[in-house]
Each structure stands twice: as C-alpha cells, then as structure tokens.
Ligand SMILES: Nc1ncnc2c1ncn2[C@@H]1O[C@H](COP(=O)(O)OP(=O)(O)OP(=O)(O)O)[C@@H](O)[C@H]1O
C-alpha cells in the first residue's frame with residue numbers, strides 16, 4: 209500500500225438510519241482506503257451489520273451520502289450495487305441451501321455471464337464455453353480455499369465452519385473490488401479462525417481486494433486490520449489504527465472492558 | 469442396476485457438465501429410448517389392451533410429464549407457488565385452437581410453439597404479483613388467475629369460435645402429408661409426436677436448469693436476499709420462471725386437447741386439474757426432472773390401473789372403482805410423503821445410493 213497518499217475507495221458521510229423509533233446509525237462517517245483491511249467493531253447492536261447493509265444497498269439511510277470511487281452514489285438497489293464490484297458474506301450464513309458447493313460458488317459468476325435463453329436451452333456453443341470458462345475460475349477459488357473435498361456436497365449438510373468458507377468462496381467468485389465480511393469467524397474454533405485469517409490476508413495481498421471486516425475477536429482484529437472503526441449505540445466512537453483504538457479510553461469503557 | 473460413480477474421472481469440465489456424465493445413465497436412457505420408440509408402439513404394455521395402453525396410459529402420461537415439468541420449474545426450481553396451472557394449460561389449448569382455425573395452413577409445430585408463447589405471456593402477467601407477495605398471498609393471486617381464465621374460457625365465445633357446444637375440437641390437420649390431429653389421425657402418429665416433443669422439452673429444460681438462468685431461479689428460491697446482493701434482479705428471475713414454466717404448461721395443454729382428448733371444454737382446465745398437477749410435482753419431487761417423470765406417471769397410472777384391475781379381476785362396477793381409486797391414491801400420497809417428503813425422486817436416489825454400496829452396506 210502506498211503510505212503517503214492512500215486512495216479513498218469508499219466514504220460514508222453522516223449516515224443516519226432509523227427503523228421507526230429505533231435509531232440504528234446516527235451521524236456516522238468514515239472512509240475505506242483502496243487495498244486496506246478495515247475492521248468495524250463494536251458491541252452487539254451497535255449498528256455494524258446495518259452499516260454493511262447500507263453500503264450494499266439493502267438499507268436506505270434517511271440521511272447521509274455514500275461516495276464510491278470518487279463519486280457520490282445515487283440511491284441504489286442491492287443488485288445494482290453488486291454490479292459496482294461490492295460483494296459480501298453474511299453474519300447468519302446465507303448460502304443457497306438447495307445447491308452444492310460448486311453451484312453456490314458458480315452463482316458468484318452470474319453477473320459476468322450473459323448468454324441468452326436460446327443458447328442456454330441448447331447448452332451449446334457460446335453457452336457451454338461460457339459455463340466452462342467460469343467453472344474453471346470457480347475451481348481455482350475452491351482450490352485456494354481448500355474446499356475441494358466438498359465440491360459436490362449440498363451446502364445444507366456441511367458443518368458451520370465450512371459453510372462460512374463456501375460463503376467466502378461465493379463472494380470471491382464475484383471478483384469484487386470491495387469485499388464486506390460480516391463476522392466471518394463467528395462460532396469457529398481456534399484452528400478454523402487461523403485458516404480463515406490466513407485466507408483473508410491472502411485475498412487482500414494477492415488479489416489486492418479491499419476488505420471491510422466486522423469481527424468481535426479483538427486478537428484477530430489487531431492482527432489483520434490496517435485501520436479500525438468503532439461503533440457504539442449507532443454512533444462513531446473511534447477511528448484509527450488498531451493501536452490507537454486499543455488505547456482510546458472511550459473504547460475501553462464501552463467495548464473492551466465488557467467481556468465478549 | 470448397481471453402479472458406481474467412482475472410477476469415471478472427468479478430465480475435462482465439459483464432459484462433467486454433460487447431461488448424463490455417467491456411462492450407466494447413458495445405457496439406461498438408451499434402453500428407455502428403445503422401449504418407447506420401438507417396443508411399446510409395437511406391442512403395447514404387458515397385460516393391457518393395446519388401444520388402452522396407448523390412449524389411456526402412454527399419451528396422457530407424456531402430456532402430464534410436460535405439464536409437471538412446467539409446474540416444477542416454477543415451484544420446484546424457482547420456489548414460486550401457483551394454483552393456476554390448469555388455467556395456463558387452457559390458455560395454450562385455446563391459443564392453439566385459434567391459431568389452427570384462423571391460419572388453417574399453419575405448421576403444427578409452429579402453432580404449438582406460438583401457443584406456448586401466448587401462455588408464457590399470460591403467465592408473466594399473472595406472475596407480476598409475485599414481485600410483491602409471497603407464499604399464501606401468491607397462492608391467492610394465482611387462484612384469481614385460475615378463476616378468471618376459466619370464466620373467460622366459458623364466456624368469451626370467440627375463443628371456441630362460437631360453437632354451440634362450447635367445446636374446442638381438433639379439425640383434421642396434416643403435416644408433411646400425414647394427418648397429425650383430428651378424428652382421422654392415427655393414435656400411433658400422435659404418440660410419436662408427443663414422445664418427440666417430450667424428449668425435446670426435457671432436454672431443453674435440463675439445459676436451462678443447469679445454466680445461468682436455472683441458477684438464478686434456484687438462488688431466488690433458496691435465499692432471495694442473498695440472490696439480490698449477488699446481482700440477481702428478482703423481477704427478471706421470477707418473471708422468466710413464470711414465462712418458461714407457462715410455456716411448457718401451455719404446450720402441454722395444447723397437446724392434451726389435440727393429441728389426446730380430441731376435444732375439450734373449460735372443465736378440462738379447472739382448479740381440480742391445477743391440484744392434480746400440483747400432486748404430480750410434489751409426489752415426484754420438487755426441483756427434480758426425474759421426479760417430474762415419476763410423479764406424473766405415478767399419479768396418472770396408479771388410479772387407472774386400480775380401476776382396470778377392479779373391473780376386470782374383481783368385477784366391481786366403474787362407479788365404485790372410481791371412488792375407491794381416488795381414496796387409494798390419496799392414501800398412497802400421504803404414505804409416500806411421510807416416508808420421504810422429498811418425493812419419489814429422493815426415494816429413487818436413496819435406493820441408487822444403497823445399490824452403489826451393495827453388497828457392503830457400511
Ligand atoms: N430490519 C431492521 N428492523 C428493525 N430494526 C433493525 C433492523 N436491522 C437492525 N435493526 C436494529 O438496529 C440496531 C443495530 O443492529 P445491527 O444488526 O446493525 O447490530 P450489529 O452491530 O451488527 O450487532 P451484532 O454484533 O449483534 O451483529 C439494533 O438495535 C437492531 O435491533
């Protein structure tokens with residue numbers, strides 16, 4: 209990463225999000241630099257997931273602006289945001305349960321495939337070429353995440369840790385510029401967490417993918433993140449390097465002091 | 469019958485993406501082709517009168533398989549429920565009737581495809597509510613389509629060319645010098661026509677399902693929120709499922725009237741038929757092409773056979789057998805669903821898996 213002049217990939221400005229009387233996010237602003245791993249932390253109900261939902265167009269904030277690649281983004285639907293190169297994984301796994309691992313990963317390529325219904329019906333010529341070409345890419349991602357052995361397994365029957373990994377594979381198949389990960393290591397054992405951390409770092413370093421990561425495990429955050437945003441009760445509490453954040457008194461009071 | 473998947477490594481993805489990657493499956497399909505193209509047309513079905521075997525079992529079964537495939541695409545693959553199948557099949561049938569009477573020289577295949585397209589358009593229109601509503605509310609919306617359309621089939625006399633009978637009836641009509649439909653058409657001709665149509669439509673459906681568009685349906689079915697965040701437009705995915713499904717159902721409706729029944733009234737497209745097709749899909753297995761075959765055959769053939777056996781072996785009268793077969797079918801459906809909620813296709817899969825491990829069950 210260029211230390212002198214980091215390029216701002218995404219910036220949220222003064223976001224306010226309410227559900228009826230519940231204020232989920234209140235005047236939050238922060239940015240994400242190109243190529244960095246940006247952690248978002250905070251106690252339960254702080255508004256972290258809501259923030260990701262705002263970024264990928266699932267929630268529409270009542271106030272605030274979202275800037276992406278140097279431009280103010282108009283209000284967008286999730287499928288439009290997907291086209292701008294933003295992918296994500298979910299806190300509660302959201303795989304396609306009726307499909308196998310490879311099929312789930314292939315869904316990440318949908319936007320890049322475009323052969324029409326007539327070719328699809330024949331599954332011949334351009335349609336099958338397209339299918340094979342994207343299949344190859346997906347097999348590479350499956351190799352990379354070491355989930356070869358479950359390629360043909362219906363994802364519903366997989367253990368939790370592997371499901372999380374398949375979800376990451378699906379998001380990577382989109383070849384996103386910005387990858388949003390909502391608690392990718394929740395509920396994992398130490399070994400699984402180490403694997404997942406390694407994958408996240410490799411994705412960031414080898415593919416140059418910018419990552420925004422929600423995570424409760426402070427050790428992981430300190431290890432992975434370049435910069436950290438701390439939310440609490442929907443408000444921005446702190447923003448800085450892991451070290452700065454860790455020594456911030458307000459953060460210690462609100463978050464680190466409380467065992468999780 | 470016991471065969472194994474191991475040992476047949478796929479060196480190229482293209483081979484793995486083929487319709488029947490397993491050699492044994494290819495043999496099975498080959499045997500089915502010989503049976504349906506040669507053996508059955510020559511000898512009929514064992515123990516049954518030839519005319520009965522062809523006219524009351526083979527042709528309707530194939531028509532209903534197409535119908536079930538159509539509904540399964542919508543319900544099993546795209547997860548959108550519909551109780552309007554009967555009416556959509558009617559749209560195909562009436563459209564076919566109008567095409568062949570307005571343009572007497574039209575090619576039958578073209579008329580059939582056009583009827584499917586008309587049904588697809590109507591399916592899309594009545595599928596529009598699916599963009600806003602789900603589950604029970606969508607059932608009600610498709611139910612409204614069912615009642616509105618059957619009403620139209622009775623009230624809009626233009627649809628049946630102002631016949632006094634109110635029925636649509638196939639005129640004699642030939643293609644390539646052979647009479648294909650109408651009173652003078654041969655059962656054998658119609659059999660082969662429906663058979664080839666079934667094979668083509670099955671092949672096309674299995675292609676679509678395994679590709680980009682099929683995946684978009686399953687994504688919407690399994691987790692619509694995630695699908696949207698991956699870039700699927702629910703509008704496109706849902707309506708394309710309604711269109712593709714109704715295309716099949718419309719063709720099945722036209723085949724039902726003009727290649728099997730010979731004539732039909734609005735009753736042939738009523739809500740009872742919608743339920744019948746729903747049974748076929750659920751018994752066979754949601755989201756399975758093989759299941760569509762099994763479900764349609766099971767639900768159609770079992771009552772017919774029970775009636776036949778009751779009449780010829782035990783000498784019961786037709787009316788008693790009619791009721792008895794309905795009760796028995798209902799009981800069997802319940803038993804199958806308790807045994808395996810995923811239908812006959814899953815039972816078949818489990819059996820195959822067990823045979824694969826045979827003779828070592830562990
Ligand atoms: N769709 C919604 N409707 C109503 N309230 C919502 C909705 N989504 C989130 N909220 C509320 O917004 C607040 C923030 O929720 P959010 O899920 O963003 O928290 P979080 O920081 O991700 O917490 P956790 O660590 O538990 O995942 C909560 O009070 C929650 O109840």
Ligand SMILES: [Mg+2]
Pocket residue numbers: 256257258299
């Ligand atoms: Mg959350």
